[in-house]
Amino acid sequence: MQPRTRLDAATKEHDPPFAIVDLDAFDSNAADLVRRAGGLPIRVASKSVRVRALLERVLAKPGFAGVMCYSLAEALWLSEVDLAEDLLVAYPIVDHTALRRLAKDDKARGRITIVVDSTAHLDFVQTTLGAGHPEIRVCLELDVSWRPAPGLHIGPRRSPVHTALEARALAEAITRRPGFRLVGVMAYEGQIAGLGDRPPGKPLRGAALRWMQRHSATELVERRTAAVSAVRDVADLEFVNGGGTGSLEITAADPSVTELAAGSGLIGPTLFDGYRGFRPKPAVLFALPVVRRPKRHVATLFSGGYIASGTATADRLPSPYLPVGLSLLSVEGAGEVQTPVVGRAADSLRLGDRVWLRHAKAGELAERFTHYLVVRGDVVERTIPTYRGEDRSFG
Template sequence: MSRYASLAAATEHLEPPYAVVDLEALGSNARAMAERAGGTPIRLASKSVRCRAIQRQVLAMDGYRGILAFTLPEALWLAEEVEDVLVGYPTANRAALHTLAHDEELARRVTVMVDSPEHLAFIAAAAGEKAAPVRVCLDLDASLHLAGDRVHIGPRRSPVRSADDATALARAVEAYPGVRLVGLMAYEGQIAGVGDNAPGSPVRRTAIRAMQRASAAELRERRADVVAAVRALVPLEFVNGGGTGSLEATGAEDAVTELGAGSGLYSPGLFDTYRGFRHEPAAFFVLPVVRKPTPDTATVLGGGWVASGASGRDRLPSPAWPGGLHLTTTEGAGEVQTPLLGPAAAHLDVGDRVWFRHAKAGELCEHVNELHLVRDGAVVEVVPTYRGEGRSFV
């Protein structure tokens, strides 16, 4: 019996739509990621998981330490049971900052992101008087700039790029007694988040590989210089970098003490386009066939679970099982229905089920209240997603 057939048999008693996580694939992916990291600990990116039960399971494994959260309210919630939570993006939530600064235990466990003096002033004002010191992490821009900075490749994140920029911000922290610099982060999304073996133009693939080699070399040198300069002023506790797509390269940098990753645990569709590794698809959603508009077309209910980012076909979910199905070019994945074509469509009837993979990782959990965890051909546990626990952060 194929893996999909086994998963289908284990969940045949459920009424779709529902979501499934293959625990054997998840565990294999987690171990493979830790091995790829080469001994550098991985801080688990919570936005890529969005399920506390799975976060607990992974954090209990060798090679994982701490959470990389995506909002401060989420971090405060997770810090109820996690000792070390870094918020990966700056916050403008005054109420959450005030809560953080007036709870000594939370202030010890949670670190927030800054990339400008304005962030420091905002944090200090929101914290108010008689506050515990707020731990902050400096966000270094990791994008690649070419042609005298006229060409920008990578996420548009921090304005801090050079050692001078970073030391100026580190010195600015001294003006705020209630703020303490403890870490530095640099996320190279143009390497970690862009597949180098996507289908289509071979010229584009070659260009992506050349860009990533150049970016990795430039960032390795610049990150080392920045870390050395900041460490001369502040005894940093950690330097975070990387992502699922760059664990080997970033983990090998002497300046980096930890990595940030999580998407590879579920191994969504976008991770099929990397040459350097291949993890097992571990997270799926299942939709029922509800009509047959033609003998060779099968239409499922809903399906428009589209991933974030620049719009394109690579952001659409993909039918994974039965094999031989594909979306139409005119309707794609729809809000209320998704017609499917391909050889297998002719053999599907009303009531049959189609298994899909989301293009990205944790966003799948925004559509369901629970995940059905399967191991050894059986559902062993049903656990709530963030949404199932009544939590929606962005």
């Protein structure tokens, strides 16, 4: 059965707009991540999923362990519902309410680790919780951007801790502070993990990216190893986390890393179409109905303006997927209340027919829908709530 025929048949009782998760594709993607990880455990990046049932599903699979959360409020909720006993909040915390909840919750404090990259983060926690606060587990974030020349920074703007000396100094500062326990190091190489090395239609850019990533990875192994060693001289670490969906093989080869992180590779959004070494299957899609036929080769869909975060460029737009042969109009794009699609395939579409689209970033579609339809084969097995469907929104 053709993909469009299968999906249309499975969802024929449902009126679009709606979103689906194809369980066969999701499970296949999970297995491929484990293969690429080369034996290291994968911590699941929750921001790329944002569906509790899917997080539970992947955590039950061999090769996955722990969750990388994107807010402390989220981690507290996931602890409350017993999703996992190992929850790393990968972004600094300036949420007074959540910190006070953490201090009062013995179970959560044993499960949750918060990231810091300066003593200012420690000061914030102490000011919020007061002197003599209960012990808080912390993870030191190391900056692993590439700086090949003075003033040149290639990679995300995250931690100011770049060298082994800086990492040791912060580790010593953490261990001197009552109420904190240093248990981990995190080092996300976004310039490797988050940039596809074969961008469609841009061979020169692809060649430049591959050159940059190769040299960045070589430099990083030496520097991260030295930094982790310096921190281990000061504290007994439980984990050293690195990587992302786009760099699992590269990061797994770094002997200083004990675990990897991935999430987008489970979902297969369009931003991960531009990698040479792997290709996730599209596991989450959304369907929009045709509401107008304004002219030949054009069909207009209801809603659809699900634009991804990041650079305000065309690669952040959703992409028509099925039927094959449709594209967005450059002068209209994807709109709040309507999205025109063009191509000869539009001529066979009637009012009420559905067009299937893919989104650019993995977890952000879950902010648009309260539920996903769970499809296996040509059947909807059940409906599962997203975070938003459980009345949870963490920014």
